Amino acid sequence: MAQSSVVDQTAIKFAQTVITIWILVAGALAAPWLVAFLAAALATSAGSPSRSLFRLLYERAAVPLGIVRPRVIPDDPAPHRFAQGVGAAFLALSTLALFVGASTLGWVLAGLVAALALLNVVVGFCAGCFVYYQLSRRGWLPRRTQGA
Amino acid sequence: MREPLLALGILVLVGATLWLWLASRQSRARRAGAPDLVETYHARGAGALVLAFTTPDCVPCKTVQRPALEALEQQYPGRIVIGEVDALIEPQLAARFGILTVPSTVVIGPAGDVRAINNGTATAERLATQVGLNGQPGDIGV
Numbered sequence: 618m619a620q621s622s623v624v625d626q627t628a629i630k631f632a633q634t635v636i637t638i639w640i641l642v643a644g645a646l647a648a649p650w651l652v653a654f655l656a657a658a659l660a661t662s663a664g665s666p667s668r669s670l671f672r673l674l675y676e677r678a679a680v681p682l683g684i685v686r687p688r689v690i691p692d693d694p695a696p697h698r699f700a701q702g703v704g705a706a707f708l709a710l711s712t713l714a715l716f717v718g719a720s721t722l723g724w725v726l727a728g729l730v731a732a733l734a735l736l737n738v739v740v741g742f743c744a745g746c747f748v749y750y751q752l753s754r755r756g757w758l759p760r761r762t763q764g765a
Numbered sequence: 766m767r768e769p770l771l772a773l774g775i776l777v778l779v780g781a782t783l784w785l786w787l788a789s790r791q792s793r794a795r796r797a798g799a800p801d802l803v804e805t806y807h808a809r810g811a812g813a814l815v816l817a818f819t820t821p822d823c824v825p826c827k828t829v830q831r832p833a834l835e836a837l838e839q840q841y842p843g844r845i846v847i848g849e850v851d852a853l854i855e856p857q858l859a860a861r862f863g864i865l866t867v868p869s870t871v872v873i874g875p876a877g878d879v880r881a882i883n884n885g886t887a888t889a890e891r892l893a894t895q896v897g898l899n900g901q902p903g904d905i906g907v
Contacts, residue, residue, distance in 0.1 A: 626829070644769035692828040724772030732776055742885035743825060747866035753820060753853055 624692035627685050632662070632671035633734035636704070640731035644724060649715035652727050656708035663701035666694070700745040704730050790863035791882045797861075800877030808846035809875055813896040815845055816871040818852045818859055823867040829886045830868035836889040841898050872896055 636655065643651035662669035679685045707730050714723030733744040752758045808814035817834055819826035834847050852859040852867055862871050865884045872881040872895040881895040 624828075644773065647766050647769055690828050690832075693824050696824055720768035721771050721775070724769045725775055728769075728772050728776045732780065737885075740885050741829075741887065742866065746823060746825060746868075749822065750820060750852065750865075750867050753822065754856065754859075758822075 622691065622693050623689050624694050624697060626688045626690060626692075628672065628675050628687070629697055630738050631675045631679055631685055632669075632701075633738045635671055635674065637731045637735045637738070640727050643727065649712060649723065652708055652715060652723070653712040656705050656712050659701050659705035659708060663698045663705055666698065696745060700743075703745065704734070787863065787865070787884070794862045794882065795879040797879075798877045799861075799871075799873050799879055802848075802873060803875060803877050806846050806848045808873070811846045811875060812841065812844040812898060813846075813875065813880070814848060814873040815892060815896070816848045816850055816858075816862075816873065818850050818862075818864050818867050818869040818871070820851060820853050820867050825886055826868040830870070833887065833889040833892065834870075837892050837896075840889065840893070841896075844898060845896060 636659070639651065639655050643649070643655070658670040662671055666672060675685070680687060707726050711723045711726035711730070714720070714726060736742045737744065749758070802816070803809055803814055806814050806816075815834065815837070817826070817830060819830070837845060838847060850858055852864055852869075859869075862869075862879070862882050864871075864882075868886050870881075870883045870887045870892065871879065872883075872892065874880050880897075883891070883895075887895075
């Protein structure tokens with residue numbers, strides 16, 4: 618991790634909250650195009666954080682309106698971007714399933730993304746960390762020595 | 766509208782099953798207790814022992830969980846013993862408490878009673894409540 622790297626933890630939780638609400642609305646309206654839009658937004662966010670829709674909403678609306686307060690701490694942004702990429706991939710698969718008629722599978726995949734995002738917001742359970750730990754535990758990832 | 770509801774039902778069912786499985790694992794760990802660890806970490810005279818499970822690659826362990834534990838130590842000096850455990854080096858200890866992810870924390874009382882198992886990050890306030898010290902929140906700030 619670069620020494621200068623910082624991450625706004627509130628921005629991450631804000632994005633996860635938006636994702637959860639968005640998927641719930643998409644499900645309630647049975648609107649696959651909303652899932653497709655979210656998949657694209659998440660992919661953009663992972664690939665080019667400066668053009669992230671969530672960041673835009675956070676910086677231009679949520680913070681100025683005083684809805685949330687930034688909490689910037691030293692952190693590596695790479696795992697967060699990776700998690701967004703995984704979320705985008707799941708939502709892309711969900712979109713595909715929804716448009717080819719496998720609606721239940723499509724909504725299960727979208728619901729899974731919403732559930733994992735909500736779990737992190739509410740109880741601090743990081744799905745990416747879980748996967749990474751389980752893979753390391755089984756020796757499927759190279760092991761590093763304990764750092765700082 | 767039927768498919769989203771069916772999907773929600775499937776997710777709720779799978780989630781409930783996983784939750785029950787996790788709860789039963791943790792219940793076994795609680796019943797067994799951990800007086801041996803109180804001795805190992807010399808925590809008999811303290812209010813509680815907090816085991817913090819981590820791995821070298823775990824970023825939130827360093828950026829979120831560790832600052833919360835440090836804040837807890839500062840808030841209640843001498844009353845909490847914190848033991849950091851590399852879950853990859855001590856997999857038996859992680860398995861004993863049903864640790865699923867890192868960071869995770871286990872709160873153990875001075876008599877070896879397992880008070881709480883937190884899979885995922887736990888705030889200083891939450892840990893203080895589990896330890897039984899949460900009389901004065903406020904300035905912990907993590």
